[in-house]
Amino acid sequence: MFDPAFGGVPEWRKSGRSTTFGGIGMGRGFISRGFRGRRRRAEGDDRIPPGQYLVDGFPVLSAGPTPHTPLAEWTFVIEGEIDEPRTWSWEEFQALPSEEFTRDIHCVTKWSKLGTTWEGVSLDLLLEGVDTAAEYVVAFSDGGYTTNLPLEEVTGGKAWIAHTYEGEPLPPEHGGPARLLIPHLYLWKSAKWVRGLRLVNQDEPGFWESLGYHNHGDPWHEQRYWGD
């Protein structure tokens, strides 16, 4: 298996990275006369992490079919290294106090959206009183998608199970009825169609983390791939 702990970053990668938007390779290849593309330049705006650009709209990137679990069957569970697993039905979940919050979000494919508004239940609330020695969590979704995080990354006001986006119920293509939202990390960590968290003693790389994407995923340090 691959060892993600490469030593050092090649010099050419350090220099080129922060100033190019998308693109492949370091040399200038063919330029399409008159093409500008949809994105807006991001230089000088300190809310935009290195290598990112602003985008209109909200791109949909999926790794599998959009699930359509009926709400009557939907549950969210916290299980694993925990004395008693916790489960909420959709009704019970809706009855929990939720927070409205506005955050910037950043996708590893280089687009960012500033000031997105959400409503969701804080993971601090869902994990309240949980007694565990586990240091990691695996978030899992309908369809089999997983992503892994240190437990401390989903607590302290950093993560929610979000059910409302821009004042409307979260649409299915964006992860509805509910998705994990962890805005301080690249958006692949904000698992769409989330159904639960599993508390684990050992880190378990998830769907993308096991295939080249960085185990942590901090946009401010451009942790996109293994070895970054």
Place this chain on the structure above:
Amino acid sequence: MIRVAEAPRKLAWRIGEVVETSPDTPRTKSLFLEVPGWEGHRAGQHVDVRLTAEDGYQAQRSYSIASAPEDGRVELLVERLDDGEVSPYLTDELRTGDGLELRGPIGGWFAWETREGGPLLLVAGGSGIAPLMAMIRHRRAAGNDTPARLLFSSRSYEDIIFRQELERLASGDETLQIIHTLTRSRPEGWTGYDRRIDEEMLDEVAFSPDEDSLAFVCGPTPLVETVATALVGLGHEPTRVKTERFGPTGG
């Protein structure tokens, strides 16, 4: 007939030159490209097109090759999507003499050569006609008489892509039948189909299952899924129904 070599080779980006552009319907335009070193393609295959801005930003989309392999040029049919990132550039900005970066041909699964026989059922929705047009043109260029039927769904008469050429191709050829359906508006006196393709229409138009036809379906995802499901429901062998859903990548 052009024999296409299939020796293993790496797919590489190349620069094609736009030698002609030709508007068709209000929303579509054909781009004709000369691609140095082009080794040919099979009807139904596509290319990936890549646009690069001054600052290195890139956008990439797939477009079916509408020209027959016998043509030599690569013809791409582009439908202009108002909120598209790539299609407005291709239809509004790109002009004769410009370069266009592309790679291909790609995708041997959704392809047809005359030697594969038929009968051939082609079902297209809008710009989904592109790969099927390559098949129809290839069939004509090869002087082939495999029975072929095209069921073509368009919004209106004015939106029928390649309408005149299709009329010409069908008028001289008893073995090629073209059936249109217009879903949003019809010209006065229209006696053809006037609704979205459904199982009943396919039952009337498709070859019977025991003729073991080969079907190619291309267009927006809802149309493709309706048609594929219906054909299988009518008794056609699933492995003989090939689909190319457009999804959000065209534009």
Place this chain on the structure above:
Amino acid sequence: MDEQRLDGNAAAGVLAEIFTFEITTARAACTRCGATGDIGAQMAYVTEIGTVVRCAACDNAMIRVVRQDDRPGRYWLDLKGVEYLQLQQRL
């Protein structure tokens, strides 16, 4: 209607960066349900984050590919969902 769900043929471009043979016409068996069929007949999810080819019968992830955009030539490829690939080179 799932707009992201395309035919396996849509994965042909990125797979052609890795395989020099025509993979969409290769026959594959799904490790989860055993269904066999051409790769072109399976479902493909093709986005900038990666490409996933899923079994048309059971949605099992048969092939996963990530291309590292800032390191040309670097890919990660997972074929764990494929029991075998049978391909026919055109000679």
